[in-house]
Amino acid sequence: MSSLFSHIFIPVVILLLFSEKFKLSPRELISLSFFAVLPDADSLFFIFRLSPVSLHRVLFHNVFILIVPLLLFILVKSRRQVFGIICFYLISHLILDLFTGGTFLFYPVYDKVFFAHAEILFVNSSFIPVLDYGISDKIMNMGIGEPAVSSENIAVAILLVISTAISAGKLYRKTRQG
Numbered sequence: 716m717s718s719l720f721s722h723i724f725i726p727v728v729i730l731l732l733f734s735e736k737f738k739l740s741p742r743e744l745i746s747l748s749f750f751a752v753l754p755d756a757d758s759l760f761f762i763f764r765l766s767p768v769s770l771h772r773v774l775f776h777n778v779f780i781l782i783v784p785l786l787l788f789i790l791v792k793s794r795r796q797v798f799g800i801i802c803f804y805l806i807s808h809l810i811l812d813l814f815t816g817g818t819f820l821f822y823p824v825y826d827k828v829f830f831a832h833a834e835i836l837f838v839n840s841s842f843i844p845v846l847d848y849g850i851s852d853k854i855m856n857m858g859i860g861e862p863a864v865s866s867e868n869i870a871v872a873i874l875l876v877i878s879t880a881i882s883a884g885k886l887y888r889k890t891r892q893g
């Protein structure tokens with residue numbers, strides 16, 4: 716589930732819901748959504764053979780990537796909501812990955828994986844809750860073999876496009892009526 720799609724879709728929808736309250740420009744928060752997938756760039760080091768071992772979920776998947784945007788959010792006075800949005804996108808990525816295999820949350824200070832696993836399985840006509848969390852030596856599930864964008868993601872995207880079209884149509888009629 717923690718595909719590229721979920722990493723962008725989930726935090727964008729959350730921010731859009733609060734955009735009016737916090738006076739965030741929808742255009743700005745959509746264009747900044749790139750930061751919601753940026754941590755996964757650490758997988759490129761291994762893909763392009765820049766590192767002999769995989770640094771995925773290690774290098775850019777720790778709390779220290781928040782230092783620069785957080786400092787800018789605190790120190791810069793004008794347009795600081797940009798840095799707030801970036802912080803939110805980065806935090807959302809860490810949380811989503813924490814629940815889908817775990818991340819090296821405090822690397823390089825603490826070299827272990829933090830993970831949480833919560834599921835409700837449907838087995839033999841009954842629901843079985845599965846809850847597991849803690850610290851591990853390695854990531855549980857790297858999502859290997861899973862699609863970057865799944866069929867379920869496409870269905871959600873279609874629903875989103877339909878609802879956006881409906882609300883945009885309503886808004887258009889409202890503005891025309893003055």
Ligand SMILES: [Zn+2]
Nearest residue numbers: 754755808812
């Ligand atoms: Zn990730």
